[in-house]
Structures are given as structure tokens and as C-alpha cells.
Amino acid sequence: MNCTRRRLLGYAAAGAGLSLVPRAWTGTAAQAIEGCATQGAFTIPLAASGERVALGTETLALRATSHHDALAFVAGGVRNPALVAAAGMTASVDLVNALGEPTTVHWHGLSVDTRNDGNGEAPVAPGATYRYTFPIRNRSGLYWYHPHPHGATARQVNRGLFGTFEVEDDDELALRRALPVVVGETQLTLVLTDRRTGDGDRYAPAPEDELLGWYGCVPHVNGILRPYHDVARTAYRLRILNASNARTYRLAFRDDAGNAMPFHLAGTDGGLLEQAVRCDEVLLSPAERADLVVDFAGLAQGRYVTFETRAFAPMQDVPRAAIDAVHAHAPVTSSLPDGAPFDLMQFRVRGAAGRPVSMPQRLARLPPIATSDEDRPLRLGFAKGRWRINDRVYDMDTTAIDVPTGAAETWLLRNYHTSAPHAMHLHGFQFRVVARETSPEQVVSMAVDDRGRLPTDLGLKDTVLVWPGESVRIAIDFRTPYPDAQVYLVHCHNLEHEDAGMMLRVRVG
Numbered sequence: 001m002n003c004t005r006r007r008l009l010g011y012a013a014a015g016a017g018l019s020l021v022p023r024a025w026t027g028t029a030a031q032a033i034e035g036c037a038t039q040g041a042f043t044i045p046l047a048a049s050g051e052r053v054a055l056g057t058e059t060l061a062l063r064a065t066s067h068h069d070a071l072a073f074v075a076g077g078v079r080n081p082a083l084v085a086a087a088g089m090t091a092s093v094d095l096v097n098a099l100g101e102p103t104t105v106h107w108h109g110l111s112v113d114t115r116n117d118g119n120g121e122a123p124v125a126p127g128a129t130y131r132y133t134f135p136i137r138n139r140s141g142l143y144w145y146h147p148h149p150h151g152a153t154a155r156q157v158n159r160g161l162f163g164t165f166e167v168e169d170d171d172e173l174a175l176r177r178a179l180p181v182v183v184g185e186t187q188l189t190l191v192l193t194d195r196r197t198g199d200g201d202r203y204a205p206a207p208e209d210e211l212l213g214w215y216g217c218v219p220h221v222n223g224i225l226r227p228y229h230d231v232a233r234t235a236y237r238l239r240i241l242n243a244s245n246a247r248t249y250r251l252a253f254r255d256d257a258g259n260a261m262p263f264h265l266a267g268t269d270g271g272l273l274e275q276a277v278r279c280d281e282v283l284l285s286p287a288e289r290a291d292l293v294v295d296f297a298g299l300a301q302g303r304y305v306t307f308e309t310r311a312f313a314p315m316q317d318v319p320r321a322a323i324d325a326v327h328a329h330a331p332v333t334s335s336l337p338d339g340a341p342f343d344l345m346q347f348r349v350r351g352a353a354g355r356p357v358s359m360p361q362r363l364a365r366l367p368p369i370a371t372s373d374e375d376r377p378l379r380l381g382f383a384k385g386r387w388r389i390n391d392r393v394y395d396m397d398t399t400a401i402d403v404p405t406g407a408a409e410t411w412l413l414r415n416y417h418t419s420a421p422h423a424m425h426l427h428g429f430q431f432r433v434v435a436r437e438t439s440p441e442q443v444v445s446m447a448v449d450d451r452g453r454l455p456t457d458l459g460l461k462d463t464v465l466v467w468p469g470e471s472v473r474i475a476i477d478f479r480t481p482y483p484d485a486q487v488y489l490v491h492c493h494n495l496e497h498e499d500a501g502m503m504l505r506v507r508v509g
């Protein structure tokens, strides 16, 4: 299967819809913001996203700690470890809260019960320890962990409190053998965040940040500004996590002749696709993951490839009154809006000619999509100064959505026209995207099937971006192994939207 190659409207060209947005990308003006630049030299070598720490039979102590403004989870001296677990095992992790404030660990994408979901409704007090123990029910994939104390999630994640969580199973090991790739050498995890420069990088959101989301102006990969990495002339598997508070990336590769370099999408949030999809680009909204295979075999020694995010229209068409209200405050400096193009990192091709990649025909099997006759509507919009789902905001004492035991449900995520893109995340379950309807042109042009789906819609998902004016239908299998009812959350993963209450409780069972 191929992604279409139709060009999207450039960010600047798409400016007509941006009249209500306070700052539009204009290139030169944006470059003038001190220290902010969408391009620059690649001078620092890439580092690993985190040292790998395999979970075993013993409980892992994970300390949430702070050092000045920076926060980290530390396990036996390893900062923000890249946790690795085998499918079927039982994970046991002690959160030791050495912060001066409450926190939790949410295992993003993993199928756990409420007790182990770290959803913020029972925060772990400073000085306290909480044991998470749960069987690994998910397929192989790149999941992640981060705090979820309501109202403080955005700040704690932004200050560095998160890590990746890999699940391994037979499909995963088979793919590594087939490509072949070696973890840490030709298989890399790349975590995307955006930062601000100078004092602006301390997390102190202005009203505009709280309304639209916190956007930086310099992109980081594994915590490094525009790193480079020497690569051999062979296939690389790049597992990407978008850990940014609010920024969406339109990821692509560009060779040194300026040509787009196609790649394969092998997996999404919940693991491998059935078949890899050949793509020129993928969209990755906050919390989403993409599993990419890029082949450097065809490039001569000494050439280089830039990993970039291309321009797109941010479509933050929030009501005039809300914009006027934030304009009454000092403007945010050291920030570039969603959709600004950035060079993220550079791959430098080294060494002797290698073998081109042979992508296996079938990567994995996905469970069949089970839909219901009736949709459950979730309307996403802005009213009375807040982002809302079905006109409601989060209330710990109210369960907005009740799902009967074992139901298969179809949810219709409908975003209003006067809105912003919302990266909708459901705890505890992976879902399937059934269709996208009334999508904006820049999304339509990336669709790969007659249901309007994007390449990243073809696998298991726990987070899906819904654009203004768009409806996304998702199918969720709510069967659980738990004897009693469990409470989960559905929310926008733009962390400022989430902390401001764009979140509802979901009771299952």
C-alpha cells in the first residue's frame, strides 16, 4: 500500500484559516525570536532515549525526583529508563515519590485495571510509595509511562518526567530477525519534544499556552537539540514517541538533494500493523507512536538525510472572545505555533555498501474490528472558556460514560469547526479507527483508503488526532478480565487541554 504523494498546502499558503490565531508562521519573523530557529547545524551526537531496563521477577523501584527545575524517574541510577517487558509477564514497579508534590505513574497504552492505571484520582503523596503490579496483556509495541496528577500533568511531563515502555513478543522478535535490526544499533527509539529558549523554557504557561497548548520553538530528539547520527548503509528501525505537550509533527525524511525519502510504517501505538505501509510522511500528535523502517542502503557514503517535520495548517480556530482574552496578556515569546516546519535531526551515511531492506509480507495479525449498530457520540468543542467533551469538563465525582460489561462500542469523535485539533486518548484499551469523515483537505490528501483513514489509522491505537470539522469513528472492544467495574479516562492529550478539564470518566463493567 502506498501513501498518496499529493502535496499538502504549505503552512503559509494555508494561512487563510488562521485569521483568529494570534501568531502565524511567517518564516523571517519567527526566526527573529531570540534563539528560536526551525533549522540549524547538527553538532551534537544522538544519545539513547533512555538506558534499557528489563523488568523481571523483582519489583523495580522507580523514584520520582527533582533537581532544580528538571524532574526525572530514576531506577538504580538510570534516568527515565526505557523499560522493557515480555508479553505475559507480571510487571511490578514501586513508585517512590521523592518530589515535593503528589504524582502518579500512568502506563500509557497498557491494558490495566483502575488500581494500576495511575489516573490521578488517587495521587501518591510526597514521601509515599505505591506499588503497581499488573500482567502485561498488550502485544509488542512502544508504550510509555508518565505522571497523571490532575492539573499538574502538563508541568510534570514538560519538566522531564516520562519514559518509554517496550513490550516484546514473538512478532517483535521475528521482525527484528527478518529486517534484520539490532536494538541500540540499527533499531533506535526517538522521543520528540519541543523546548523554549532561555527563561521561557521554565514551565510557566501564559493564558495563551493554557488555551492553545504549550509550544516551544526548538525541537529536541532524545533531549538533544538537532542531533546527528552516523548510520550504516542498511535498514534502520526508528520507533518514534511524541512526548511534546501540544505539538503535532508531520514527519518525513529529506535527502541532501532535497528529495523526499520514502519509508515504511511498520507499527502504531498498539504495535505492529498486519502489513507495512510505504509512506512519504506521517502525522504524529502528542502521545502517539510510529514505528518506521528507513533504508539507507541506496545512499552513497558521505550523503546525509534530514529527519524533519513539514509545515501544515495548525487549524486552531478558537472563538474570537477567547483569543481577545489571551491577547489582553503579554504575548508568549520563544514559541512557534503548531505546524511550523523544523529540521529534527540528521543521519550521516557512513561505511561500505549494505543490503537493501526486505520488508516481510506479514508483520502480525490484528484482532477483527467489532463495531456496534449505534455510535456513542463524543462532541469536542470550546464553550464558556473551556475545552469540553459533550459540553462537559472533568469531574472526579461524575462518571459521564457507562459502558456495559464486555460491550463492543463504536464512538463517534466529532470535532466542531470552531475548535482546535484534539489528540483523543482512551485509557486501558487499544481501539481501531473505522473511518474519518469531513476531514480538512490537508488530512484528506494523506488518506490511504476510501474510508479516509491515514496510514497511522491502520493499526491498534490509544490516541487519535481529530481535526476541526472532522468526525473520526473508532471501534473499542471493552471486554475485560476483571470481575468488577473499572474506571478509566478519555481525554485530549494536548496536556494543557487535559489539565484544564478536557477529560471524562468512563466506567466499564
Ligand code: C2O
Pocket (backbone or CB within 6 Å): 106, 108, 146, 148, 287, 425, 427, 489, 491, 493
Ligand atoms: Cu498519556 Cu491519560 O494519558
Ligand code: CU
Pocket (backbone or CB within 6 Å): 387, 421, 422, 423, 492, 493, 494, 497, 498, 502
Ligand atoms: Cu485538545
